[in-house]
Amino acid sequence: xxxxxxxxxxxxKRTGEKVFLECVQDMDHENMFWYRQDPGLxxxxxxxxxxxxxxxxxxxxxxxSVSREKKERFSLILESASxxxxxxxxxxxxxxxxxxxQPQHFGDGTRLSIL
Amino acid sequence: DAKTTQPPSMDCAEGRAANLPCNHSTISGNEYVxxxxxxxxxxxxxxxxxxxxxxxxxxxxxxxxxxxxSSTLILPHATLRDTAVYYCIVRVAxxxxxxxxxxxxxxxxxxx
Numbered sequence: 476x477x478x479x480x481x482x483x484x485x486x487x488k489r490t491g492e493k494v495f496l497e498c499v500q501d502m503d504h505e506n507m508f509w510y511r512q513d514p515g516l517x518x519x520x521x522x523x524x525x526x527x528x529x530x531x532x533x534x535x536x537x538x539x540s541v542s543r544e545k546k547e548r549f550s551l552i553l554e555s556a557s558x559x560x561x562x563x564x565x566x567x568x569x570x571x572x573x574x575x576x577q578p579q580h581f582g583d584g585t586r587l588s589i590l
Numbered sequence: 591d592a593k594t595t596q597p598p599s600m601d602c603a604e605g606r607a608a609n610l611p612c613n614h615s616t617i618s619g620n621e622y623v624x625x626x627x628x629x630x631x632x633x634x635x636x637x638x639x640x641x642x643x644x645x646x647x648x649x650x651x652x653x654x655x656x657x658x659x660s661s662t663l664i665l666p667h668a669t670l671r672d673t674a675v676y677y678c679i680v681r682v683a684x685x686x687x688x689x690x691x692x693x694x695x696x697x698x699x700x701x702x
Binding site: 581 | 631632634639693
């Protein structure tokens with residue numbers, strides 16, 4: 476089974492802090508994604524990466540950055556956390572082959588609260 | 591991007607089949623239909639996907655109409671653990687390779 480592991484299930488941080496969310500997958504997937512999920516807004520793509528050291532902006536990249544130094548690990552960074560970044564953050568991965576029809580597999584999410 | 595329409599909620603008795611419908615009348619020829627579910631406070635779980643033919647795996651069956659304008663997810667013997675929000679998604683074509691768009695989904699309640 477595909478395993479996508481997010482480092483924390485719950486996290487509480489303060490405004491202005493630099494926050495790191497980590498995600499690791501064990502299936503040698505090329506693509507990795509970061510979403511946030513908010514009530515009434517569904518999933519919104521923040522960033523994705525299709526290879527090591529490669530990254531592409533999603534729909535809402537402002538206030539975030541990412542790092543992919545190794546194939547299995549994709550980190551989301553909140554440069555200076557703000558209260559409007561309080562959300563559920565979801566990491567996903569999939570294989571690149573098949574021209575995008577491969578299903579994405581998700582981690583259990585990190586519920587981040589910014590005080 | 592093709593949109594999907596699902597009923598907001600459904601009930602199902604434990605042990606019975608749960609049939610979850612989805613309309614996607616604007617689907618284009620190379621777009622797949624995916625189903626995910628999300629149990630409260632967990633990440634979305636992939637269930638099944640298909641293009642034209644019916645598909646079956648260990649979790650569910652997917653029936654796609656011949657004109658591809660609608661589909662049905664079938665959980666053959668629903669259990670209480672199948673209570674979740676079920677999302678029908680048509681895969682966005684294009685260079686991003688993955689921008690999944692989840693609608694509101696169907697909240698399935700399996701009752702004893």
